[in-house]
Amino acid sequence: MSDAAKLKSIVVLVSGNGSNLQAIIDACEQGKIPAKITAVISNKAQAYGLQRAKTAGIPAVVVDHTAYLTREAYDQQLLAQISKFAPDLIVLAGFMRILSHEFVENFQGQMLNIHPSLLPKYKGLHTHQRAIDAGDQEHGASVHFVTADLDDGPVVLQSKVPIFENQDAEELAERVIVQERQMYPLVVKWFCQDRLIMLNNKAFLDGIELEEQGYAAN
Numbered sequence: 001m002s003d004a005a006k007l008k009s010i011v012v013l014v015s016g017n018g019s020n021l022q023a024i025i026d027a028c029e030q031g032k033i034p035a036k037i038t039a040v041i042s043n044k045a046q047a048y049g050l051q052r053a054k055t056a057g058i059p060a061v062v063v064d065h066t067a068y069l070t071r072e073a074y075d076q077q078l079l080a081q082i083s084k085f086a087p088d089l090i091v092l093a094g095f096m097r098i099l100s101h102e103f104v105e106n107f108q109g110q111m112l113n114i115h116p117s118l119l120p121k122y123k124g125l126h127t128h129q130r131a132i133d134a135g136d137q138e139h140g141a142s143v144h145f146v147t148a149d150l151d152d153g154p155v156v157l158q159s160k161v162p163i164f165e166n167q168d169a170e171e172l173a174e175r176v177i178v179q180e181r182q183m184y185p186l187v188v189k190w191f192c193q194d195r196l197i198m199l200n201n202k203a204f205l206d207g208i209e210l211e212e213q214g215y216a217a218n
């Protein structure tokens with residue numbers, strides 16, 4: 001089998017800047033991830049991530065959520081668009097929409113997300129400010145498999161940063177996202193190497209069940 005035949009197919013969903021997308025594009029181009037990104041899909045036409053896709057020669061697709069009356073109708077269209085590319089893996093990279101249970105069930109064990117908190121802390125929005133307000137000493141990001149409940153699937157990897165005194169949420173977010181761009185390509189690589197799977201709502205790397213806070217949790 002040629003190297004090209006072994007490449008996994010990835011569809012990436014974005015809503016904004018797409019700097020995590022860029023890190024994964026770069027890692028694929030450099031041969032660090034045995035995969036090809038076959039499409040980037042956004043719910044927002046203005047998302048800079050779409051521009052990044054075009055620059056890299058990747059099909060960029062808009063499925064605008066404002067054109068659909070219900071979440072279910074939107075998710076059906078999203079499903080139809082994704083299915084055209086028959087991906088092995090769907091990567092949520094700053095995709096700021098809640099996905100319906102029906103949608104998620106189509107891709108059990110095939111969808112990863114990155115969330116800017118040390119899950120299970122701070123699911124949802126404004127995670128950096130919430131960590132500061134709580135007086136936490138550390139914050140970070142988590143890559144996890146997507147399951148039906150928001151930001152709730154098994155964690156694969158976390159990265160931590162200290163919270164310094166008088167640091168505002170914007171500064172903290174900048175330090176966290178630097179870590180995100182390091183860790184997300186690594187997890188995507190594990191998946192594409194067939195080393196990472198989800199089974200019965202648990203993540204396994206090289207056949208070993210990962211702890212609640214992911215690989216190398218301690």
Ligand code: GAR
Nearest residue numbers: 016017018019020021094114115116
């Ligand atoms: C990242 O910080 C990511 O963790 C977050 O959005 C940002 C996207 O940045 N995702 C979420 O909050 C999802 N709940 P990017 O567009 O530059 O990759």
